[in-house]
Amino acid sequence: MTELVMSTDRIDPVDLAVEFTRVVPASGNLAVCGQQLWLDTHRAGVTITLRADAGTVELLAAGVRIKKVPSQLTPRHLRQLIADGGARILPAAKPARPGVGEVVEANRTINASGLVALGGRQYLVGYQFAGHRLTVRIDGAVLHLADGHTLLRTLPNPLTSDEITHLRDARPAGPELQPAIEPVLVQRRVSSRGQLSIADQRIRVGHAGATVTIEDTDGTFRITHADQLIAEVARTTTKPIARFKVRKPRHQQKITSGG
Template sequence: MVPLSGNLTVCGQQFWLGPDRAGATVTLWADTTVVHLLTNGVRLKTVPSRLTVAHLQRLLDEGGRPAGPPPIPTGQPGDPIEVDRTVNATGLICLAGRQHPIGYHLAGRRLTVRLDGGLLQLIENGVLMRSLPNPLTPAEQARIRDARPAGPPPTPAPEPVRVQRRISCRGSLTVAASTSG
């Protein structure tokens, strides 16, 4: 049960759920690597676990039950992952503790960031908004909070992409790294 403070503590690990969830029953699916917090079978959040085997045994001894399979698949190292992020006012998102520029024109939008090998894709409502090189190492990707195994690849926007370019003082125009003039 979530206390009035909204800060649930289990075996010394704290889980911030907010005072608006006070009194709600939360189920924890836990192992020594990850803790999934669920309410009515719906995942609220996933956080790295600080629980030891002794903590898990204590929870079982105090009336906990064996967890069974994880509520969301964990995937394999190197598999594509997704995470939701809001783009800040200067066009940056935070991944693995660092700010990454993705474009100020996306400021304020809540996007799904898909990391697949060397590719970072920005997705909004299932539509691919932008693709960039992946700036993260596999070790950094493993540290991303709230990451989940990726779903199917995004679809490109149905309409053609429109861009504006300024012609230089020399009369040349650059489109897709190709200059004409």
């Protein structure tokens, strides 16, 4: 067994970091000193460069960072990697910005109008989240809104790759999000023609004038009235739901003419 590399004073440097390469196995799951790094099967056989310290592990393909995850490596692991042929590097040598395609997240406070600030612009995520400090997780074409590790909502990602790499306070995404136990519930009043509109999708349900409840879950709108299921249709729009409660009816003022 290779002897561990130790500093002369037997104290681990606080900036101990190592660079080394690995070939992605057929499973797409790369193991380093017991830490599992998922890279997907489409990268099987690809040589990946890893830059690791006790805080993070960065994975690069052809010099481009494809992933950054929290490190589970101890100083002992890092010394072993150096002893096995890895190169000692300085933390400054590691990329500072998220790479293209990397899953990242950042904390944001949703304003009173249900908007979140990302990349210098504001996007509607839902009035019901106003005032809440939530985690925004960006994974490819989708944007997840989470409270801790609980998934609250999934929306289309409005940011470009360049905007993601320059996103303020972005960090590597943590553990996979868990879906919320309770589905999103929305109320609508059915029109006189027996139709309602949700997320720009029009649905015919009958029950003209009734107030119905809509459950948005698993790509399906489930519509109930008086606790009875009256319709179940596929969600055909990717637009977020902007209104959750029934609008109050407008009271028409009587106009009287003077006599």
